[in-house]
Amino acid sequence: MEADSLTQTLAIWGAVTGSIGTIAGIANLILRLKQHKKDQPNLLCSSNFSFEHSSGTVQAKHKLTLRSVGKKPVTIDYVRYFIKPKEFWQSLFRQRSWSKSRWVYDDKPRTTMQITEGQKEDIGICMPNGLTIPEIVKVEIYDQSGKSWKVKWPSANKLAIEVYHEQLHESEEQNPERLCKVSGYIAAGKYHIYAHWNPTPKNKTLFKGKFFHLKNETEYQSKLRDILDVQQPKILACELDEVA
Incomplete structure (x- = not known):
């Protein structure tokens, strides 16, 4: 009886310590994954729409704000603006058009822009002739490695008000x-x-x-x-x- 009780106790203890070890292993893996993600380049991108008022005139000062929250620096290659196609069928299948680099506009910074951890940079929103900001559906930032980050962009109705x-x-x-x-x-x-x-x-x-x-x-x-x-x-x- 005593031998059976001892065997049962050891089995329970082994199960408990094994579970603790498994939990500790999972927790360690999660921490390592979080650290790995933190060590990678990462940007938080937002849009800001404002006007400068001077002597009865108004000038647009719209911009994109990029904040680096990763350990590795990010070198910006270009900003990609996704345009809403004007034709109905093209608009219906716009994702397909965008994947083929149609109805997109790429704007490259005039000078090399590298953003390090904790740093913030602004990029002015500049449209070519014939294109207006309300036609933009979404925006992404691309670095020189080809990685992209989505920009927080307002809905069509809100955007129309903010830039008008x-x-x-x-x-x-x-x-x-x-x-x-x-x-x-x-x-x-x-x-x-x-x-x-x-x-x-x-x-x-x-x-x-x-x-x-x-x-x-x-x-x-x-x-x-x-x-x-x-x-x-x-x-x-x-x-x-x-x-x-």
């Missing part, structure tokens, strides 16, 4: 005393007004400007009418020194 801009109003009124310009435009779904005038009567070499950022079209129209119908005439008549 249009001049809505532009006028200029002046007299011997003063000059007042007013510009209105929409960019990335937001409305803006810029007023520009000379604060010192008869001195038209020194000007002052003020931006107004409005939430929606209703606020924009209300503010524009207030500036044009009420404040601008007072500025020109020297009854007001600043647009507010």
Whole structure:
């Protein structure tokens, strides 16, 4: 009986230690795989759409941001933009067209770009003539070894809003005393007004400007009418020194 009990105890102990060894082996393998992945080149790629506002004009500053999170440096070869085909059947089988390098646009950096661990680099989004950003469906970054990384890219509807801009109003009124310009435009779904005038009567070499950022079209129209119908005439008549 004692021999049987001892044998059973040893069997249980062997099973337990064997299980522990197996678990430890699996855990070690997982850690090694994670370390191996971390040691490889790796990029986190995102897109950013913004506008620079200056004196009533707007300039697109759209860019791709690349962050290296791997141990090995990455040398960027080119950016590939995947375009939505215009024909219905081509659009339906666009993956096939893309695999044959059709309806794609490759943009190579002007200078060699190498990104090391923890480093961030920006690449301006630049389209050739005849191609617009809303036509882009997805974007990938390729390094010199042929490895690719997907760029986080917005949906078609969101993209159309984020890159859209249009001049809505532009006028200029002046007299011997003063000059007042007013510009209105929409960019990335937001409305803006810029007023520009000379604060010192008869001195038209020194000007002052003020931006107004409005939430929606209703606020924009209300503010524009207030500036044009009420404040601008007072500025020109020297009854007001600043647009507010």
